Amino acid sequence: MRALGKSRRTSRTVTVGLCAAACAAALTAAAPAQAHGTGGTAHWELKVSGTDVRFRGLSAVSRDTAWVAGSKGTVLRTTDGGASWRDVSPPAAAALEFRDIEAFDARRAVALTIGEGEDSRVFRTDDGGATWTESFRNTDPKAFYDCLTFFDRRHGLAMSDPVDGRFRILSTSDGGRSWKVLPRGGMPAAQEGEAGFAASGQCLVSAGPRDVWLATGGAARARVLHSADRGLTWKAADTPIPAGDPARGVFALAFRDRAHGLAVGGDYRADQASPRSAAVSGDGGRTWKPAGGPPASYRSGVAWLPHSRTSALAVGPTGTDLTRDGGRTWRTVDTGSYDTVDCTPDLGCWAAGEKGRVARLER
Template sequence: MTSMGKTRRMMAAGLSGLALALALTAPAHGTPGATEQRAAGQGATEQGAADAAWRGLGWQLAQTGTDARFRGLAAVDRATAWAAGSKGTVLRTTDGGRSWRNVSPPGAGELELRDVEAFDSRRAVVLAIGEGEASRVLRTDDGGATWTESFRNTDPRAFYDCMTFFDQRHGLAMSDPVDGKYRILSTRDGGRSWAVLPNEGMPAALPGEAGFAASGQCLVSAGERDVWLATGGGATARVLHSRDRGLTWTVAHATIPAGDPARGVFGLAFRDRAHGIAVGGDYRADQPSPHAAAVTGDGGRRWTAASAPPPAYRSGVAWLPYSRTAALAVGPTGTDLTTDGGRTWRTVDTGSYDTVDCTRDGACWASGEKGRIARLGAR
C-alpha cells in the first residue's frame, strides 16, 4: 500500500494526528517477532514523526460535572469510553468524549471504584476496592441504567486492587496477599459470577508486598491466556506472569525501586505477549522517582531499566495504536511519550492524570483527580 493510500485510509477512520503520524512510519506488514534492530530503525523515524505531530496535539479536557477522582478507565473505540472513580462514580461517553453521562450504580456513593473493563457501549464491569466487603464487582448490560452486584468479598483479609479480561467472557481480579499469596478471582461468564482460583501455582509474596490500586493497571492481559501482575512495597518490585489464565505463575524482579510501602510497579501495558512496559516509582509528592520505567521483550522474564525514564512517579501507561514502539505514561505531574518502546521518555504535558487508555481505532483518553477526563486531540 502506498503512503498516500494509507493516509487516506487512516484519515477516513478518524485517527488522531499522533496515531496517524506513527502509522505512516510503521511497516505495512509488521509481526510480533520483529527484530530489535528493525524496531530501533523504525523508532528513529517515529521519533521525528511523533515530535512533529505532538506539537499540534494535547489533552482536551471534558466537562464532567463532578470532582470524583477517576483511576479506572476503559476505552472501547473512538466513540465509546467508560470512567470509574471515587464516590461510586461511573461516567460514559458515546460521542467521542464530547459529553459524559453519569451512569453511577445507585447507592454506591461510599464505594471506591478503581477499575472498569468495558466490552461496548452497554456492557461494563467495575471493581470497588477496600478491605472486606468494600471490595465488590458490579456489572451493567444496559449502559449503566441498571447494575447487578456479582461479587462481594467476605474475607476481611482480602483487598482487591485490579481486574482484567482476556475476552468478553474470561477475566480475572486480584487481591493483595492472603495467607502469604496473592488471591486471584476468576470469571467465565463476563463478570456475572466469580470464583477464587486455587493458589498452589502462586509464588509466595514478599514481606510487605502488595498491589497498587492506582490506575486499574496492576493486572493486565494480552492474548487469550497471558496475564501479568505488578507489585510493590516489598524489598524489590516484582512482576508475576501467568500463561494459563492465573493457575500457575512465574516471577521476575523489576528494576523500579521498592523497599517502601509507597514504592514499586504501579502500572503495566503489553502490546503483545512479549513486549511490555512497567511504570511506577514513589507516589509521595515529596519523594523522587529516579527509575520510574522498565521494559521487557520476552514476556516479562527479564526487565531492563529505561535509559531515560520519566522524571517522576507514573501510575498509568498505554501503547499508542498503529505503532510498535510508541506509548504514553501518565502521573500526577505530567504525561510522557516514548517512541522507542519505553527505553527513553520525554515529558509532553504537565497536567495531572492517573491512568490512560487507547483504542485500536486510534483514540486515547486519560483521567484523574478532580473530575479530570481528557481525550487526545488538536490543540
C-alpha cells in the same frame, strides 16, 4: 493496596499505522505544559465531566465511547467523544471507591470497587449503566482487591493483595456475572509487605487469550508476576524499579503483545524522587531492563499508542511522557495531572485523573 477483504484490510492497517506514527511525532513536537495545544500539535483536550471526583478507572472503547470510574461510587459514560457524560453510577455503590472498569462496548461493562472486606466488590451492567448487578462481594477481611482484566468478553480475572502469604486471584468465565477464587498452589509466595497498587486499574493486565501480568510493590523488590494459563500458575520476575517502601514499586503495566511490555511506577509521594521509574521487557516479562531515560517523576498509568510497535504514553500527577523507542527513553509532553490512560484501535486515547479530569488525545 492499603496505602493506595485482505487488500482493503492491509491498506487500512497501513493507514492507521501511519496515523499513529504521525500522532507520536506531533506529540514529540508539542511543548511541555501544553495542556490544550496550539499550532496543530497532538495534545490532551480536556472534557467537561461535570464532577470533581478522582477517576482512577478508565476503559476506552473507541474515540467516541469511554467509561470512567472513581471516588464516591461514581461511574460516567460518554458516547459522543466526551462532549457529554452520563452519570451511570450504581446506586448501591455511593459510599465505595471504584478503581478499575473494563468495558466491552457502550452497553456492557464490569467495574471494581476496592477496600478491606466487603468494600471490595464487582458490578456488571448490560444496559449502559441504567442498571447494575453486584456479581461479587468479598467476605474475607484479609482480602483487598486492586485490579481486574479481561482476555475476551467472557474470561477475566481480578486480583487481591496477598492472603495468607500469596496473591489471591478471582476468575470469571461468563463475562463477570459470576466469580470463583482460583487455587493458590500455582502462585509463588509473596514477599513481606508486598501488594498491588490500586492507582490506575493497570496493576493486572492481559494480552491475547491466556497471558496475564500482575505488578507489585511495597516490598524489598518490585516484581512482575506472569501467568500463561489465565491465572492458574505464575512466575515472578524482579524489576529495576525501586521498592523497599510501601509507597514504591510498579504501579502499571502495558503489553502490546505477549512479549513486549512496559512497566512504570516509582514513589507516589509528591515530596519523594522517583529514579528508575520505568522498565521494559521483550521476553514476556521474564526479564526487565531499566529505561535509559525514564520519566522524571512517578507514573501511575501507561498505554501503547494504537498500531505502534515503539510509541507509548505514561501518565501521572505531574504530567504525561512519550516514548518513541519502545520504552527505552521518555520525554515529557504535557504537565497536566492524570492517573490512568487507555487507547483504542481507532486511534482513540483517553486519560483521566483528579478533580474530574478527563481528556482525549487530539491532533
